[in-house]
Amino acid sequence: ATIKVFKKNLIPFRVILIDQKKPIQSFISLLVYSMLETTILCKALDLNPFNQPAVEAIKKETYSLLR
Numbered sequence: 001a002t003i004k005v006f007k008k009n010l011i012p013f014r015v016i017l018i019d020q021k022k023p024i025q026s027f028i029s030l031l032v033y034s035m036l037e038t039t040i041l042c043k044a045l046d047l048n049p050f051n052q053p054a055v056e057a058i059k060k061e062t063y064s065l066l067r
Contacts, residue, residue, distance in 0.1 A: 006013045019026040042049035 016030060039049045
């Protein structure tokens with residue numbers, strides 16, 4: 001149903017298929033591909049993919065709440 005609606009409304013999407021004979025290898029390959037894709041896209045957009053100020057802020061806030 002989701003794919004049908006996306007196609008009808010011309011919404012971009014991707015379908016990810018996991019090899020059931022090698023699920024762990026498929027998952028790791030997908031993870032590595034996604035990390036590379038993100039890094040390359042960020043570099044193309046002149047963004048730093050490794051700078052995550054929001055993550056640092058959340059870690060500090062979480063730590064202060066746990067005190």
